[in-house]
Amino acid sequence: MKMDIAFGQYCHGDSVLHRLDPRVKIVTAIVFIVEIFLAKSAASFALIVAATVLLLALSGISPRIILRGIRPIVFVILFTAVINIFFVRGEKPLVEFWVIKIYPEGLINAAFIAIRIIVLIVSTSLFLTYTTTPIALTDGLEQLLSPLSKIKLPVHEFSMMMTIALRFIPTLIEETEKIMNAQKARGADFSTGGLIKRARALIPIMIPLFVSAFRRADELATAMECRCYTGGKGRTRLNVLKAGPADLIFALCVVALGAAVVLLNIYVPFFKVGIY
Amino acid sequence: MAIVELRGINFIYNKGTPYETHALKDVDLCVNEGEITGLIGPTGSGKSTLVQLINGILKPTDGDVILDGVNIWEQPKKIREARFKAGVVMQYPEYQLFADTVRDDIAFGPKNMGLGEEEINERVEKAASFAGLDPSVMSRSPFDLSGGQKRRAALAGVIAMEPKVLILDEPAAGLDPGGRAEVLGGLKKYQRTVGSSIIIVSHSMEDMANYCDRIVVMTDGKIVMTGTPSQIFARYNDLIGLGLDVPRVTRVAAALSRRGIDLGEVYTVGYAVEKLSELL
Numbered sequence: 001m002k003m004d005i006a007f008g009q010y011c012h013g014d015s016v017l018h019r020l021d022p023r024v025k026i027v028t029a030i031v032f033i034v035e036i037f038l039a040k041s042a043a044s045f046a047l048i049v050a051a052t053v054l055l056l057a058l059s060g061i062s063p064r065i066i067l068r069g070i071r072p073i074v075f076v077i078l079f080t081a082v083i084n085i086f087f088v089r090g091e092k093p094l095v096e097f098w099v100i101k102i103y104p105e106g107l108i109n110a111a112f113i114a115i116r117i118i119v120l121i122v123s124t125s126l127f128l129t130y131t132t133t134p135i136a137l138t139d140g141l142e143q144l145l146s147p148l149s150k151i152k153l154p155v156h157e158f159s160m161m162m163t164i165a166l167r168f169i170p171t172l173i174e175e176t177e178k179i180m181n182a183q184k185a186r187g188a189d190f191s192t193g194g195l196i197k198r199a200r201a202l203i204p205i206m207i208p209l210f211v212s213a214f215r216r217a218d219e220l221a222t223a224m225e226c227r228c229y230t231g232g233k234g235r236t237r238l239n240v241l242k243a244g245p246a247d248l249i250f251a252l253c254v255v256a257l258g259a260a261v262v263l264l265n266i267y268v269p270f271f272k273v274g275i276y
Numbered sequence: 277m278a279i280v281e282l283r284g285i286n287f288i289y290n291k292g293t294p295y296e297t298h299a300l301k302d303v304d305l306c307v308n309e310g311e312i313t314g315l316i317g318p319t320g321s322g323k324s325t326l327v328q329l330i331n332g333i334l335k336p337t338d339g340d341v342i343l344d345g346v347n348i349w350e351q352p353k354k355i356r357e358a359r360f361k362a363g364v365v366m367q368y369p370e371y372q373l374f375a376d377t378v379r380d381d382i383a384f385g386p387k388n389m390g391l392g393e394e395e396i397n398e399r400v401e402k403a404a405s406f407a408g409l410d411p412s413v414m415s416r417s418p419f420d421l422s423g424g425q426k427r428r429a430a431l432a433g434v435i436a437m438e439p440k441v442l443i444l445d446e447p448a449a450g451l452d453p454g455g456r457a458e459v460l461g462g463l464k465k466y467q468r469t470v471g472s473s474i475i476i477v478s479h480s481m482e483d484m485a486n487y488c489d490r491i492v493v494m495t496d497g498k499i500v501m502t503g504t505p506s507q508i509f510a511r512y513n514d515l516i517g518l519g520l521d522v523p524r525v526t527r528v529a530a531a532l533s534r535r536g537i538d539l540g541e542v543y544t545v546g547y548a549v550e551k552l553s554e555l556l
């Protein structure tokens with residue numbers, strides 16, 4: 001069992017995308033997702049794909065890393081594509097064979113859905129995970145949500161919990177791998193046998209993992225208390241987020257992209273998709 | 277005869293990512309049957325990586341691992357056999373404890389081997405005594421033990437599998453001096469009784485001199501010296517150059533010989549005491 005940790009992992013770099021304000025990145029990522037779902041014709045899809053390729057170029061991240069991020073969901077993409085090919089009905093079948101009828105609409109839908117899922121994954125990971133450290137991300141999120149603290153929602157505490165959780169994901173993965181290796185060295189077998197046997201085989205991993213996670217949490221709490229941490233009240237920040245001209249230009253570009261997508265849908269409606 | 281043979285091993289962590297680390301470079305190694313082999317080298321020189329290649333926890337990027345005459349990656353399905361032949365105690369192995377009692381935890385390995393109950397019990401008791409575990413802790417929870425006791429329980433868990441090669445990654449790190457001698461002495465006793473081969477990774481030159489038949493020195497993913505302790509420690513200046521050291525008594529003996537008292541080649545305290553009392 002090899003763990004794939006490429007998806008959702010920060011890739012260090014110093015590109016335009018890396019330097020953008022995390023708040024701007026979070027908001028534009030959401031806008032971009034909406035735009036992906038707005039695209040309904042070949043032309044607007046092409047524009048979205050082009051924008052994603054541009055993002056990739058801006059980020060300076062190797063396409064190989066992106067491909068590795070897509071690999072775990074290839075099955076999902078293929079599955080939805082196949083469903084579309086076989087079950088979408090149109091007017092005139094392209095191929096007819098026994099009970100199977102494949103319509104051109106099905107093929108177009110399948111292609112668009114596949115592109116949509118890939119673009120969705122690639123763009124969100126480019127905006128957020130690959131170019132923004134988890135810490136910057138939760139910082140940005142906290143400030144975006146800070147108006148909610150007016151209605152007594154514990155925004156700071158929530159974002160602190162997020163930060164800590166994100167911070168410890170790689171540690172936990174590393175630890176799981178270490179424990180698995182130690183148990184494998186004692187002949188543990190995780191890959192054969194029925195469901196129950198496999199579930200039982202996880203006990204020697206889960207117990208040490210939980211024990212050390214709780215110990216770690218306890219130690220972290222003590223360390224934070226030793227530094228007089230008492231929560232968000234009256235706390236100032238070390239890194240104050242500041243949006244600059246680059247952020248403004250980037251945000252405008254993303255908004256303009258949305259407008260272009262809508263216009264293309266209306267005025268260049270080749271291969272327009274109807275369903276979903 | 278060689279029990280472990282590494283041929284042209286290269287190992288790269290995270291190959292094909294920006295975090296690529298070339299941890300082992302063209303490593304060839306032969307470990308003789310029935311010997312205690314010591315593996316030394318500065319931090320990050322690839323000792324732990326090498327150790328995990330021998331029982332197939334890691335797969336070499338390039339090269340062959342021959343264990344007891346079998347190329348372990350020839351039939352990847354049978355890799356578990358390599359785990360039983362080469363028992364590895366990982367660095368800081370305390371985190372591997374999980375069972376309700378120490379006894380059950382030590383029995384985990386033998387159980388995975390499919391041994392009968394009687395044999396398992398026998399092996400557990402034997403392993404516990406080699407690792408220096410007090411019989412009174414056997415029915416306690418492994419999580420209630422002290423650090424040193426946990427270490428011994430983890431050691432016993434691998435010893436109980438009675439592997440042909442026992443491989444220990446810094447078994448004595450963090451133990452008190454008495455515990456250190458006890459654990460290493462127990463290993464030597466185990467080796468004599470069972471007649472298996474042992475590979476020990478350690479940063480302590482004293483331990484190497486006291487317990488090993490042969491020493492392998494690594495730096496920067498490469499093996500730079502192999503030989504008996506006297507051959508290795510005779511290359512005092514080379515070792516210092518690599519950021520390593522020689523046993524302290526060797527330095528004392530060198531200082532004495534500069535002052536006209538020649539003890540010859542001295543690597544262990546016991547031998548130094550013998551030589552000095554001859555002179556007195």
Ligand SMILES: Nc1ncnc2c1ncn2[C@@H]1O[C@H](COP(=O)(O)OP(=O)(O)OP(=O)(O)O)[C@@H](O)[C@H]1O
Pocket residue numbers: 289290297298299317318319320321322323324325326367
């Ligand atoms: N899981 C891993 N992922 C990536 N790189 C690793 C991993 N484990 C070790 N390395 C790298 O491989 C190299 C060799 O590490 P290794 O753990 O084998 O050293 P070592 O000789 O055991 O050191 P020490 O004496 O500190 O235990 C180091 O540069 C280390 O950073």
Ligand SMILES: [Mg+2]
Pocket residue numbers: 323324325367445
């Ligand atoms: Mg190590």
